[in-house]
Amino acid sequence: MSIEELYQIYEQYPTVSTDSRKITSGCLFFALKGANFDGNQYAQKAIADGAAYAIIDDANYQDGTQYIVVNDVLSTLQQLATHHRQQFDIPILAITGSNGKTTTKELIHAVMSTQYPTHATKGNFNNHIGVPLTLLAMPSETEVAIIEMGANHIGEIEMLCNIARPTHGIITNVGEAHLEGFGSFEGVQLAKGELYRFLEDNRGIAFVNADEDYLLEMAGWSIPKIFYQRSKELDLSNPGFETQLLAQTPLLKVGFLNKKGELVAAQSQLIGQYNFNNIMTAIAIGKYFKVRTQHIKAAIEAYTPTNNRSQIKKIGTNTFLMDAYNANPSSMNTALESFQTYQATNKLAILGDMLELGVYSMEAHRDILFKAKRLGIKVVTVGAEFQKVANASVLNFVDTPALKTWFEQQAFEDTFFLLKGSRGIKLEGLLT
Numbered sequence: 329m330s331i332e333e334l335y336q337i338y339e340q341y342p343t344v345s346t347d348s349r350k351i352t353s354g355c356l357f358f359a360l361k362g363a364n365f366d367g368n369q370y371a372q373k374a375i376a377d378g379a380a381y382a383i384i385d386d387a388n389y390q391d392g393t394q395y396i397v398v399n400d401v402l403s404t405l406q407q408l409a410t411h412h413r414q415q416f417d418i419p420i421l422a423i424t425g426s427n428g429k430t431t432t433k434e435l436i437h438a439v440m441s442t443q444y445p446t447h448a449t450k451g452n453f454n455n456h457i458g459v460p461l462t463l464l465a466m467p468s469e470t471e472v473a474i475i476e477m478g479a480n481h482i483g484e485i486e487m488l489c490n491i492a493r494p495t496h497g498i499i500t501n502v503g504e505a506h507l508e509g510f511g512s513f514e515g516v517q518l519a520k521g522e523l524y525r526f527l528e529d530n531r532g533i534a535f536v537n538a539d540e541d542y543l544l545e546m547a548g549w550s551i552p553k554i555f556y557q558r559s560k561e562l563d564l565s566n567p568g569f570e571t572q573l574l575a576q577t578p579l580l581k582v583g584f585l586n587k588k589g590e591l592v593a594a595q596s597q598l599i600g601q602y603n604f605n606n607i608m609t610a611i612a613i614g615k616y617f618k619v620r621t622q623h624i625k626a627a628i629e630a631y632t633p634t635n636n637r638s639q640i641k642k643i644g645t646n647t648f649l650m651d652a653y654n655a656n657p658s659s660m661n662t663a664l665e666s667f668q669t670y671q672a673t674n675k676l677a678i679l680g681d682m683l684e685l686g687v688y689s690m691e692a693h694r695d696i697l698f699k700a701k702r703l704g705i706k707v708v709t710v711g712a713e714f715q716k717v718a719n720a721s722v723l724n725f726v727d728t729p730a731l732k733t734w735f736e737q738q739a740f741e742d743t744f745f746l747l748k749g750s751r752g753i754k755l756e757g758l759l760t
Contacts, residue, residue: 329396331407334383337396338408341380344464346405346457353378358405359385360457371395402457406491409460413493418470419617420492424477424485424523425500426516427659428606429454431598431637432500433476435610438631442623444471451635454478459488472617480684482519489526497523498535498609502542503658521546535612537605556612558604562591569615571608576601577670582628584611586621594628599638599649600666602659636756643759647672648745652755655682655748657692661699663748668703672744678731678758680749681711693717711753728757 338344343355348370351357357374359367359382368389371382381394385401398404413420423433430452437448447470449462454476466473477488499520527534528551536547538557547553556569562585563570575581580596580603596607607628614624633639639650651663660682667677677700685692694717700707709715709724710731718724725731735758747755 329398331404331411334396334404334408335411337381338412338464342464344405344461345374345379346461348374348377351377351379354380356380357382358401359383359389360401360405361385367401405464406456406460409463410491410493412466413463413491416466416470416473419472419496420494421472421474421613422477422489422492422494422497422523423474423500424479424520425498426503426520426656427662428500428602429476429478430653431603431633432498432606432609433474435606435628435631436613437474438627439610439614439619439624440472440474440617442627443619444617445469446472446474448474449476452476452478454488456484456487456491459491463492477523479519482515483522485519485522486526489523493530494523494527494532495530496533496535497527498613499523499543499546500605500609501537501540501658502546503656517542517546524548524551527551535609535616537609539605554612554616556608558608569612571604571611573601573604576604580604580607582607582611584615584624592621592625594625596628597630597632599640600651600663601669602662602666603638641759645742646740646745647743648747648759650747650756650759652680652747652749652753653751655680655750656685657682657695660696660748663746664696664699664703664705667746668705670744672742674740674743675705675745676740676743677705677707677746677748678755679707679709679714680728680747680753680755681709681713683713683750683752685713689713690716697722710749710755728754731755732758 341354341356343352345351345355346358346360351374357379359371361367368384368386371384371389374382375394381396383396383398383401385398387397390397423429437446440446447466453462455478475492477485479485502517502520524534524547533552534547535554536543538555559570559572562572572583574583574593580598583591583593586592611624636650636653641648641650693713709718709722710728715724749755
């Protein structure tokens with residue numbers, strides 16, 4: 329069966345599922361294979377639970393006319409997603425980067441959706457499966473799409489771009505993330521830069537944060553670019569793509585200019601200087617696509633972080649800055665620098681291991697402890713990687729349950745906590 333023929337079936341049954349436990353009536357079930365499972369084995373169950381068709385790549389599981397046999401289910405899913413994307417002549421904005429891409433994506437979505445029917449990646453569906461599913465969930469009325477792209481090895485962003493075919497793109501920043509897969513910081517640059525190269529080859533447009541190290545160099549000179557940056561003092565005669573930090577404690581307040589050159593102030597619900605760039609990017613995108621100034625302001629002010637990303641939780645007299653969704657050396661350094669600026673009588677940083685750093689892990693964890701010491705921040709660490717470099721003055725726990733046992737025996741009052749660590753450490757378990 330050709331992709332065009334399969335697309336005709338998709339148009340009749342436009343809900344796609346890859347999880348046999350989440351079958352809805354009339355959906356298409358794509359029987360993907362994983363390291364520890366074979367989706368073909370669940371095709372019969374998917375049909376019994378209401379799927380209209382099951383797309384499989386093992387003919388031994390075919391049992392009737394509701395089974396469509398293809399050479400490779402994953403490749404078919406990706407091709408179908410690209411075919412669906414090509415039915416739209418709209419801005420497709422791809423976003424990647426070492427840090428902040430999900431928060432930036434959500435802020436851009438908040439801004440753009442005030443004026444346009446906007447479709448965006450849900451959660452972190454940003455890999456070789458998540459991107460196709462995001463595209464296939466795009467409704468016909470969509471006028472702007474925002475596609476998040478994650479990567480942990482060279483070539484992945486290029487592959488995702490070939491699926492999503494973006495017309496515009498953003499690299500939030502380049503830092504030391506997933507070094508185990510990229511091999512080096514230069515490998516990270518090369519991998520993230522695949523988005524710029526795709527845009528250059530396909531006459532796309534890149535939005536470039538001129539304040540971020542390496543991005544100007546990576547973007548080169550032949551790709552069309554829209555620059556935006558932070559300004560200490562906005563030029564009222566030139567209402568361009570600049571944003572000013574008006575206040576950073578307790579929450580970020582930013583300023584930007586409207587078409588008349590008048591200052592517009594937006595009080596966000598975000599904490600930490602590291603979130604300023606995320607807000608600034610959303611403002612720049614909104615201005616470029618001519619979103620009304622008051623809509624941009626309202627969207628920035630209404631956005632509330634979720635999923636343990638820069639969330640503030642108050643329990644009794646204590647305040648917790650939950651930034652425990654992910655961590656790498658660059659985001660950990662920025663979080664500590666920001667944490668150091670907050671005025672509080674008692675402060676404690678609870679830091680979980682930074683994973684996927686490979687041979688760089690020991691040095692990176694040692695550097696973070698040195699950084700905290702230089703900033704005068706008291707820390708408690710969690711995980712085997714920190715344990716390797718922690719000295720007697722640093723309290724370390726093997727995992728979050730061990731941390732929680734200790735924590736519940738303490739009598740913290742009026743304390744401001746930073747919780748920062750990789751997803752695998754599950755630091756949010758301290759408060760659940």
